Amino acid sequence: MRHLLSMADLDRAEILRILDTAVTMHEVQHREVKKLPTLRGRTIINFFFEDSTRTRSSFELAGKWMSADTINLTGKGTSVSKGESLRDTVRTIDAMGVDMMVIRHMASGAPAQIAQWTGCSIVNAGDGTHEHPSQALLDAYTMRARLGDLEGRHVAIVGDLTHSRVLRSNLLCLRSLGARVTLVAPPTLMPSGIGPWSDTDGFATSYELDDVLPSVDAVMMLRVQRERMGGGFFPTAREYAVTYGLTTARLRRLPEHAVICHPGPMNRGLEISGDAADAAQSLVLDQVSAGVAVRMSILYHLLAGEGSDQ
Amino acid sequence: MSPSRDQVPDTSADTSASSGRVVLTSAEIARALRRIAHEILETNKGAHGLVLLGIPTRGVALAQRLARAIHEVEGHDVPAGSLDVTMYRDDLRAQPVRQVEPTQLPPEGIEGAVVVLVDDVLYSGRTVRAALDALSDYGRPRAVRLAVLVDRGHRELPVRADHVGKNLPTAKTERVSVRLAEVDDRDEVRIMPAGAEGER
Numbered sequence: 001m002r003h004l005l006s007m008a009d010l011d012r013a014e015i016l017r018i019l020d021t022a023v024t025m026h027e028v029q030h031r032e033v034k035k036l037p038t039l040r041g042r043t044i045i046n047f048f049f050e051d052s053t054r055t056r057s058s059f060e061l062a063g064k065w066m067s068a069d070t071i072n073l074t075g076k077g078t079s080v081s082k083g084e085s086l087r088d089t090v091r092t093i094d095a096m097g098v099d100m101m102v103i104r105h106m107a108s109g110a111p112a113q114i115a116q117w118t119g120c121s122i123v124n125a126g127d128g129t130h131e132h133p134s135q136a137l138l139d140a141y142t143m144r145a146r147l148g149d150l151e152g153r154h155v156a157i158v159g160d161l162t163h164s165r166v167l168r169s170n171l172l173c174l175r176s177l178g179a180r181v182t183l184v185a186p187p188t189l190m191p192s193g194i195g196p197w198s199d200t201d202g203f204a205t206s207y208e209l210d211d212v213l214p215s216v217d218a219v220m221m222l223r224v225q226r227e228r229m230g231g232g233f234f235p236t237a238r239e240y241a242v243t244y245g246l247t248t249a250r251l252r253r254l255p256e257h258a259v260i261c262h263p264g265p266m267n268r269g270l271e272i273s274g275d276a277a278d279a280a281q282s283l284v285l286d287q288v289s290a291g292v293a294v295r296m297s298i299l300y301h302l303l304a305g306e307g308s309d310q
Numbered sequence: 311m312s313p314s315r316d317q318v319p320d321t322s323a324d325t326s327a328s329s330g331r332v333v334l335t336s337a338e339i340a341r342a343l344r345r346i347a348h349e350i351l352e353t354n355k356g357a358h359g360l361v362l363l364g365i366p367t368r369g370v371a372l373a374q375r376l377a378r379a380i381h382e383v384e385g386h387d388v389p390a391g392s393l394d395v396t397m398y399r400d401d402l403r404a405q406p407v408r409q410v411e412p413t414q415l416p417p418e419g420i421e422g423a424v425v426v427l428v429d430d431v432l433y434s435g436r437t438v439r440a441a442l443d444a445l446s447d448y449g450r451p452r453a454v455r456l457a458v459l460v461d462r463g464h465r466e467l468p469v470r471a472d473h474v475g476k477n478l479p480t481a482k483t484e485r486v487s488v489r490l491a492e493v494d495d496r497d498e499v500r501i502m503p504a505g506a507e508g509e510r
Contacts, residue, residue, distance in 0.1 A: 001407075017409060024394065024410045033447040036397040066397075300397075305407030 003122045005112050007133045007172035018297050026293035039068035048104040049075035059102045062295035094118035121302050136169035138294040142287045151178035156212050158184040159222035159271050166263045184209050188233045213253045220261040221272045246276040330502035339497050342475035347379035349473045357386040361423040363393040366411035371492035373428040389416035398440035421449040430488040432458040435469030
């Protein structure tokens with residue numbers, strides 16, 4: 001494994017290896033000396049062309065706790081804002097001798113393109129509306145920690161599916177792990193062309209959240225991405241909250257053992273109510289905590305082995 | 311790093327199980343462990359403050375057996391755990407990515423304890439070096455000792471075991487295969503000639 005660009009690159013065994021290593025990494029996170037010497041002398045650039053709090057800080061912490069040198073760059077304040085092309089920028093950084101670039105970019109496919117331009121390992125930390133593999137892995141980790149094996153478990157992914165990169169990665173990851181998946185969204189936010197995909201990959205779609213909730217083991221609420229919307233996807237925020245939000249009333253329809261995930265940042269009162277976000281079933285903070293451990297595991301699997309420095 | 315550890319537990323194909331020569335039988339392994347248990351107690355003047363930490367995979371099973379043996383002798387429970395050293399190895403980049411095993415320390419920790427590291431084969435000494443580094447991230451034991459089932463020589467670092475089940479002179483090309491019932495199908499130590507089945 002050299003890059004992590006898409007969940008489609010990982011088979012079930014590789015996913016399980018990353019999740020199992022993350023269990024050990026989680027233990028490091030809770031001990032007094034949060035430092036492993038494993039990636040000493042390795043250099044990781046976190047290149048974030050888009051805003052991010054948790055992904056960037058958790059990749060940075062993951063690198064530091066494994067003794068790699070990490071540097072954060074943003075689109076603003078770099079030569080990108082002076083008009084340099086993406087290709088020139090990343091080739092410049094690559095020429096300095098870095099081992100890995102963690103890329104967040106607003107254009108779908110940017111990390112895959114960068115992987116062809118440079119010689120270092122590339123991790124996709126979210127590209128446009130395409131994929132966000134490390135998020136899918138940490139979601140799977142968090143659900144497994146609470147529910148056990150995900151084989152045969154029913155997971156509903158609800159909300160703004162059209163603009164979501166978390167959706168595609170999670171769908172691929174959950175299917176590889178054997179979970180049953182139902183996608184729920186208003187017709188305007190259900191990706192066009194989902195029909196043939198759901199037939200080949202074996203997942204269900206629905207417009208009715210209330211029908212799906214009673215049978216789920218986990219419900220994943222996706223953020224309504226207002227910054228990617230030109231408007232017109234739903235009449236009002238209030239109507240969306242009532243029909244597709246995880247309201248206090250819907251919380252009661254969930255089976256007792258079911259868990260609630262949200263990749264964050266949350267729009268409280270829109271896709272998820274305050275009660276649901278803070279409920280005992282909510283794994284939102286567990287997800288953040290797992291984020292660092294899972295990213296340490298990703299760095300380990302990409303950078304620690306044979307041939308990783310060629 | 312001891313080549314025996316690289317062997318996947320389920321390579322118990324008949325070819326590799328029957329090749330080579332048995333150097334320790336099940337009874338001899340049991341006897342050696344009983345003696346090591348006595349030695350540990352003698353050096354420590356009793357079981358007080360002892361913590362046994364096995365290095366995965368087979369060291370963990372050996373640590374548990376030693377804890378049972380010590381309990382039989384002294385009637386005193388000695389905590390036995392595991393210490394994974396993968397993240398501290400100096401040869402990670404020379405091999406495919408290794409899977410990490412869990413580290414389980416006793417709840418009371420290792421601060422001020424006498425830690426006995428337990429492993430199946432002592433070879434280059436690099437695993438032990440990694441284990442010493444790993445230990446220092448968990449606390450400061452009063453003393454660290456080393457118990458191994460087999461010492462096959464060829465040290466690359468200044469490391470010496472305090473308790474040895476059997477000193478086994480080997481050629482570097484030979485391979486020592488340790489099997490334990492907890493991990494494999496039986497208790498047995500074999501020495502395989504160069505180029506034997508399963509050699510990496």
